[in-house]
Amino acid sequence: MNGYLADSHTHLDQFDPSEILGILGSAIDAGVDLIIAAGVTEESSRKCIEIANSHDSVFAGIGIHPMDIKEPMTLASYNRFKSMAAANTKVVCISEIGLDFSPGMPNISLQIQVLRKQIRLARELALPVIFHSREHPGRSIDHYKTLAVLREEKIQEVGGAMHYFQWDEAVAQVCFDLDLLVSIGKPLLRIPQLQETVKSIPLDHIVLETDSYPQYFKRNRSRWTEPKDVKAIAMKIAELKGLSLETVAKATTKNLVNLLRTK
Numbered sequence: 001m002n003g004y005l006a007d008s009h010t011h012l013d014q015f016d017p018s019e020i021l022g023i024l025g026s027a028i029d030a031g032v033d034l035i036i037a038a039g040v041t042e043e044s045s046r047k048c049i050e051i052a053n054s055h056d057s058v059f060a061g062i063g064i065h066p067m068d069i070k071e072p073m074t075l076a077s078y079n080r081f082k083s084m085a086a087a088n089t090k091v092v093c094i095s096e097i098g099l100d101f102s103p104g105m106p107n108i109s110l111q112i113q114v115l116r117k118q119i120r121l122a123r124e125l126a127l128p129v130i131f132h133s134r135e136h137p138g139r140s141i142d143h144y145k146t147l148a149v150l151r152e153e154k155i156q157e158v159g160g161a162m163h164y165f166q167w168d169e170a171v172a173q174v175c176f177d178l179d180l181l182v183s184i185g186k187p188l189l190r191i192p193q194l195q196e197t198v199k200s201i202p203l204d205h206i207v208l209e210t211d212s213y214p215q216y217f218k219r220n221r222s223r224w225t226e227p228k229d230v231k232a233i234a235m236k237i238a239e240l241k242g243l244s245l246e247t248v249a250k251a252t253t254k255n256l257v258n259l260l261r262t263k
Contacts (some may be wrong), residue, residue: 006034006253007227009209013047030228038095040065052090061095069106073117092260094122098132101142119153129160207256
């Protein structure tokens with residue numbers, strides 16, 4: 001996998017199957033030929049694997065999203081995910097997992113139990129983790145709680161990336177201290193504070209993503225975010241850092257390839 005541009009985090013399985021070929025075609029036209037489809041439940045993870053097995057440019061992440069947690073992770077569930085990964089070479093990471101402190105989410109103690117189990121699965125499988133961390137509004141300390149759990153579970157043994165990073169240099173530095181990358185999405189195009197943060201982050205610590213999923217709240221289908229939009233994110237980083245698009249594209253793709261340990 002030595003693509004020009006790479007999207008480290010999408011939810012392709014949530015699109016209508018009839019749209020996948022067109023989405024991937026538009027991505028290739030934009031120079032995006034490495035895409036991770038991230039699962040959010042066991043069923044979703046299986047769908048991501050099916051898509052990955054059907055398309056050369058797509059690879060799969062498997063896991064349970066914190067907002068989709070219904071019960072503690074059992075040994076049976078752990079072993080089903082383990083078997084999924086063992087049976088499919090296109091499973092390249094544990095994703096999307098993490099903690100969500102926003103109102104209405106599952107009990108945080110339950111979330112932490114499931115997160116710990118999934119990090120242990122990642123370590124057993126020697127797969128990196130692409131993780132979610134969403135704070136209670138106005139309470140950025142919550143990200144340090146997420147990172148503390150990752151540290152306790154020895155995340156640095158497998159590495160990973162903080163999905164949809166939108167925070168400050170201090171949070172980024174904790175990630176780097178744990179040998180984690182930050183994953184930058186479209187918020188970079190509109191948030192000045194994030195732009196300032198990204199200016200200061202070394203390019204070898206960054207991967208790109210779109211977090212693509214069906215955006216039914218956007219009435220115009222052409223405005224939905226898709227993997228092709230990674231190019232706009234790379235162009236913004238190039239502008240902020242005074243680099244060429246090619247330099248940013250090659251570096252961020254190399255970072256993801258190295259993280260996934262896949263050639």
